[in-house]
Amino acid sequence: MSDRILEVSNIEVVYNHTVQVLRGLSLSVPRGEVVALLGSNGAGKSTTLKAIANILFLENGELSSGSIRFDGDAVGSRPPHRLVRDGLCHVMEGRRVFEDLTVEENLVAAGYASNGGSGRAGQDMVYEYFPQLYSRRRSLAGYLSGGEQQMLAIGRGLLGKPSMMLLDEPSLGLSPMLVEEIFGIIARINREQGVAMLLVEQNANVALALASYGYIMESGRVVIDGTPEKLMADDDVREFYLGSGEAEGESKSYREVKHYKRRKRWLS
Amino acid sequence: MDWLFFFEVSLAGLGFGALYALTGVAFVVIYKATRVINLAMGEMLMFGAYLFFGFAAGFMLPVWLAIVLALAGGALLGLTLERLVIRPLLGENPISVFMVTIGLASVLVGLVEIIWTAAPRSLPGFLPDDPIFIGDAFVAPKTFWSFIIAGVVIAVFLVLFRFWRGGVALRATASDQGAAYAMGINVPAVYSLSWGLAGMLAAGAGLLLGSIAGISSEMGFFGLTVLVVVIVGGLDSVLGALVAGLLIGWIESLAGVYLGGEYEHLVTFIILMVVLLLRPWGLFGTREIERL
């Protein structure tokens, strides 16, 4: 058994037979560890996760070369629901809760991930990590707040007792306080369940605070990788992803200033 | 105004409406899971009725066994169509899938005419035929019993949709296919399930309709009114199919008696036009669903 639960080597992905989005991307995730995958909009982060979860076909995309191995076996030979049942959970970008189902029904649907059905015990575990969901369990998921929806999205993923989670921008659209809360829970899940995580984020600060290794991608390939310490020491990374660096105060948006403050909180 | 007569006409209309509703549910199940507008629904219904005829009158099997086999055959037809014809086309332009179902309809008619010829026939009776009175109003027993059966079946479906795990998987797949995959749901199996269930429902409706009105290779036209029913009720709403089915059955029957038979369908299409103008997503449908 390899010590790397996920190995992505040299993959290329093409959409609609024409648009090449990934150009020879490689990365790997050790068992039980959190790895961050960072990059600006359109770099191909979500596409990477879709390739790993083997759902490119849903968007007319195709893995045109390279290989992806999860838990030793190629993912391409397994349909997506099979991969999920094998322990590869994908919390998709934009939460994707079933809006016209209740919270509880969302969890029932997610129970398919754990072969024999998970029943109460699995749901109780989710409510234990996300107590807020318990009080909302009878409401339609569409009426939850953004933060609660993200909790539900992650909670659904937990039901399959995954050995690896692909998390696509869990901080998207959440207030800094909620981001902190959710990342606290993500850290707990990693620690207590021993789940390996590939964490896609635009918010580099929070992601690197959690990760033991990080990759930064641009236009479909990895441009820098290394430990969080190394990445944070890198001038380019500091300038473009951490919202600090030489150009301080010059072209900073309010959002980036917030990043900076949060970084201080997270990294102190 | 003769209220007793009005009541009797209404009851007959509701009885027929229950069959619209039952077939409408089959339509909705397919639409929800696969977003396919299945114009072969009426012909699937016809095929089920002929299967029953074949087993009961052709092979002289006991009626109960013929019913079971016809329902199973209907389910198998649904499964086969989904697997061989529909699944390879999923993701293609909805119009071409729609056209293919029209083609399927004529294939089924052809098949029935080859096996059983185009001559109208009557089905061996399987519903009780003691006269039924509700108060003073007389209801044709077959209409009464088919109403009861359709009602029970639809109720069972509503419950299954809500509480059965497979029903939840079906609704989850209907709402977001990609996310359903991510939950470990075997999405292609859900497609099969929906077409299989719909095939069985349609066959059941075919049995009931055939026992009331007889069968012929043209009985698939029933499916056109059902199409109106589900558009009025909302393509993705089981409850909508139920309400709109009863409503249209009732109004058609009143129009047929009080205005004359030629107005039956006119009234139906007026209802369709009004709903399309005022609530294009149907009485109970989900709003963002695109319309034909």
Ligand SMILES: Nc1ncnc2c1ncn2[C@@H]1O[C@H](COP(=O)(O)OP(=O)(O)OP(=O)(O)O)[C@@H](O)[C@H]1O
């Ligand atoms: N289904 C698709 N068909 C065609 N092109 C696509 C498709 N999905 C994504 N792309 C393109 O691929 C590129 C990478 O998209 P992707 O969603 O992977 O980026 P991302 O790194 O996740 O960005 P973001 O941070 O904005 O989520 C983009 O240029 C996008 O336009």
Ligand SMILES: [Mg+2]
């Ligand atoms: Mg993305």
